[in-house]
Amino acid sequence: MNEHKIGDLTLRLSEPVQQDVSWIGQQELLQQILACWTTVTEDDLPLSPRLVGKPGMGKTTLAQAAGKELGRPVYIVQCTMDTRPEDLLVTPVLSEKGHISYHASPLVTAMLEGGVAILDEANRMPEKSWASLAPLLDHRRYVESVIAGVRIPADERFRCCVTMNDDASTYEVPEYMVSRIQPLIALEFPDQDEEREILRYNVDFAPADLLDMTTNFLQEAHRYNLNYSTRDGINIMRYALKLNHARETDVKEAFRIAMEQILGPGADRFEERAAGLFFPGNLKDLSELLQRDPKRDEP
Ligand SMILES: Nc1ncnc2c1ncn2[C@@H]1O[C@H](COP(=O)(O)OP(=O)(O)O)[C@@H](O)[C@H]1O
Ligand SMILES: [Mg+2]
Known part of the structure; x- marks a missing residue:
């Protein structure tokens, strides 16, 4: 020392x-x-x-x-x-x-x-x-x-x-x-090309389709000014690749699972998220609660 x-x-x-x-x-x-x-x-x-x-x-x-x-x-x-x-x-x-x-x-x-x-x-x-x-x-x-x-x-x-x-x-x-x-x-959100490049650099073993899916997802979320970050994208990709590897889940499905587990249910329903109906962090899917017919739950 x-x-x-x-x-x-x-x-x-x-x-x-x-x-x-x-x-x-x-x-x-x-x-x-x-x-x-x-x-x-x-x-x-x-x-x-x-x-x-x-x-x-x-x-x-x-x-x-x-x-x-x-x-x-x-x-x-x-x-x-x-x-x-x-x-x-x-x-x-x-x-x-x-x-x-x-x-x-x-x-x-x-x-x-x-x-x-x-x-x-x-x-x-x-x-x-x-x-x-x-x-x-x-x-x-x-x-x-x-x-x-x-x-x-x-x-x-x-x-x-x-x-x-x-x-x-x-x-x-x-x-x-x-x-x-x-x-x-x-720091502002990166643009499409930059974000794809950042993701590619950080998860350099990811296939192109997962890279595109994640980039498009993040870019769309940025347009709604949601709190989804590049780090979330990196985590989604890494988890999706693990699911794909360990369970042979196909990439699209693996992406969806990873996205929902990392950003919460309905994370890709941008409009509702932006309106505050969903919150990151695995909270209960509020819209399902709101849409549920109360009479149906009665004994
Ligand atoms: N422009 C960039 N170039 C390279 N890596 C980036 C860039 N933007 C974000 N990252 C990656 O995103 C992740 C989160 O970045 P970090 O610096 O920890 O964010 P913050 O400090 O704002 O919370 C890191 O893995 C980092 O490597
Ligand atoms: Mg930091």
Whole structure:
């Protein structure tokens, strides 16, 4: 494990992500992140953009791909409702011999190593955790670890971006932080060719008919602005292929089963879904309930 010394303090560093990713289509988004990270004069500072979009649309992948493009190690901080300031910065760990060692979070490791930090799903964090990042994400570029009793400055090469779901399952991001995670880069649904290419890249062993079925299904759902994502498409294809393989279910039937188990019954009845009659997550088929004749159920 790598270490880094700040005065008398030794910090144990986190590992960068090893996974290799590629970003397909919408190159403009990649260019925008890289533009945020460039500096145009010696005293210019990089920006830390926030990538916003529905779950499963590729925010984390896009951020990782941008980091890879920069050629620096990439570190991901998975933010949750329970993320405390020390989780973001430095945590003390008690060893068997009873002495305390200090572990640098992926974020602090990126700061020390001049890497890229992705604060993933950062909108889930409580305000107190955001507050600990305020000096890092403005011109000061440092954090204060209360636990380790040090101020940690970021390497010049340190870059950061934040991803956020635009659903409502989260805390409000405080205004003073929003101003520090600018600009906003919004992810939109990919177009037909791009989406087919993304699916093909992620499930490269899928036959063309399943690829077309899934692409058409997702594109139609996007037209109704339903919450079906590229990730849902990937899951549907992978499950359908497993059914096809294990049970010799024909591809069309396997697609239908996979689609309904992943997105819920009636997931392809777009109009009704869009009108709120069905909900993803295997809820009971509401329209069947609504259509049922109550008299028929009487004894
Ligand atoms: N443009 C794209 N290029 C490559 N893969 C993509 C793209 N968009 C989505 N994906 C794939 O879709 C899945 C979900 O992406 P992810 O980045 O986890 O979404 P999010 O972080 O928005 O929830 C991943 O498997 C990812 O590889
Ligand atoms: Mg993500």
